[in-house]
Amino acid sequence: MNRVIAVFTKESFLVPAAAIILGLLTGAVAMLAGGFNPIKAYVSLVDKVFGNAYNFGETIRQITPLIFTGLSVAFAFRTGLFNIGAEGQFIIGMIASTAVGVSLDLPAYIHAPLAVLAGALAGGLWGAIAGYLKAARGVNEVITTIMLNWIALYFANYILTTFYVPEGQQRSELIKDSASITIGWLSQMFDSARLHWGTLLALLAAVFFYVVLWKTKTGFELRAVGLNPHASEYAGMNVNRNVVNAMFIGGMFAGIGGACEILGVHHYQSVMAGMPGYGFDGIAVALIGGNSPLGVVLAAILFGILTFGAAGMKFGAGVPVELIRVVIASVIFFVAAHGIVKVFLKPILKKKEGGN
Template structure:
């Protein structure tokens, strides 16, 4: 069996195994899995409004998944996507609130602010990794907490409106919202960010697969020592890869700040989007196309889960269990690949 076919089948089998084990858990818990999955489907695709919400939900998921996948493709573990996502969200809203410019200037400026904020936040672990060989996992995890509390402080003490726990709404000139898109989906919160997310999938694919710089980045990921002896600047490529990864994450934050919500609020904890991005990248095999389809699955599960308690009386936490099981089976993909290889060898015989 070819490696490409194995790579396609592995995440599909992981999803099926997660659903099967989730079904068993529902049966043991006394719930009707057929009713639960029907409610899940209806909550995600039963009405055009829900379809709009699914698309809105997986838009930042695509970008968070790309952020994790890009870093992983060059041999780095960016666990700080959540923090980069938060600072990108705040930066986009800050620009959206502070200026009142023509839309053709204001919206790109707010998006650029989010990209730069995420990139700068990711530059810190990239520089420390390249210059002092500090492990990026530790630094990025710690920076998540710094991002959370720093942004909360700025919102409360600099940008807060009268309520004191969130900013004012951004100006319409900085908004990604579209009345046309919303009217198509029965006035869901769908916005133009989905176009940016799809464009970023293409950008990541083109950069890594079709450019000399992308070849260097992948070479550093495969073997830093070999890349160094081949004359490549390993340290520069490490920093660059983290900066690009952070840019994707910051842009994901802009999807929420400029699209879904239109403001930034004090957060009692992490949003979870950045951490979901890790699972999305794993399930998508760290490819742009894989991340796209994986994000759709996660978006549908998250939105559809909200309908499960209403229609089937099943706790929506069970969807989180199913997602965790899917990630578990993806992480255990060596067993699945070994199984597929054995089937392939038997087929050849």
Template structure:
């Protein structure tokens, strides 16, 4: 048993890969049950992703916010917190950027950075509310953060609809040109896809995520409190302050995702009928990525690619976009069900173990 456990530990990187394969198979079965051609559907998805420079650019655009929300959720996970409120923090980041982008008229070298900073702070402070409630009142962050999602939705709509709205429209006035962060030359080279500086900031965010948690004293404290709050308190760490700090940093990442959607993609904010969903997808991205920087990046690429490529499945194989959600849901299910995935891996691992023993015996 100990030998098998060690083998499974060493091969744990296979679990997300097998989960993806099983998720794709479940999607294929759903298509077959509905009378669709899985091979045509998946080939249409790939063609949609790589068929033209425009599609590749738009796929990158769809992946970018998932990197931000994936980092937000993964950061909280690493510090022992479950930030299920990345959706609300994402919307507050959008609102903060919109306020600055619409109401102020500044030079571009001041306007865009200020909008980015304010939006990030809006997201961070919104998450810090959950951290404060947990630290000061013992309120579970899952409950408080998910309720704050709804408050963020309606508060954002109130601010936009009351103070920033364009007359006769259900959206804000346009963001001033000086606050936009689109990359025009790159967009033109990729068929006018909506490319923006947020993609670069997302990559930098992955690096910052790693550096903070694994290369700084504060990161050590954050992880220590997450692993064992009582031991951290005994070691002299301020547990309550660390909880608030962790949620604040997590919220900043989610808020930046909303910031760049406004400043880089749309240029205005609508009165939203429902939440965007990026925050909830960020939970799946973090889960699939094992809460690691590289894993979050790859998970965002997978989910963003599937979401954008679903249009290709619709046009190329008449498959409804909901099938893609079945694939994503199946992947999440299998990633969460490690025991079930390992059950599929067990025969392979047993053969590998027996082969190793036989080779070792022959050497002796």
């Protein structure tokens, strides 16, 4: 137990925490260089997020899809794969849940879970395409997942415009009320913020991530294949099957995220001119979170606060929204550059070791 606490303290907490501080300081320097007051900017950011119940609720809403896509990317990373396709899997989850939510008329206790399940399976199968190509044909999953992002975008638009978009409109019909996962009473508590059951599902997905990877035989095989596929094959593990399974599970996380956006936030799907962006942000979330489920949740909270609070910086301190991306990019840089962060942490760690 002590060993687990020590690892968490040194690797899962200190380095990301130091990276965040360094990123915020770098952002402050950038704001000073641009003639802005960083203290006022950060105070405005915090006030935007926590200033009233509606904004706080909307921040939670912003965090939720980032948890899903972060888990999607992190799960693949943990199994030795690079899932750059969470964006496409997210979109496919959206269109699948839209199809079920619009087309079927079922009792709420069946309709909503079925719509979420449809998004999960669709996202998982979309991820499994890249897994199959990797396993059967040796095609690099980075290339296929990037290409599948764009295929997902145009495929979803085609399905929408062909079957679900009324003539002259740019969005689908509204999903049936029975398919909605919005929490009405909680939304009212937060001044009509768009809160939904997807937030709870995201936290449960993080628990599922942990249990599957570290508490099951399947998870052991997935991690073993990621660490050394040749040794795993020699030990009798089915490497190709595990590659497909890893991408399927990762795709499921992103697909559920897409389903929750439709069923809990918008209640319809628009014809998209570009990517929603949650899948690409999920890469940063996974990186900041160290590809661990708890780290992903915490990183998504940070990312969501910075993203939603950017408007507060703009209106409260006159800082351009683009500068918040400088802060986020700085945090990612310092998380990725562990060596630089450890240089700053070295005196602290030495002092801690000396105290022990």
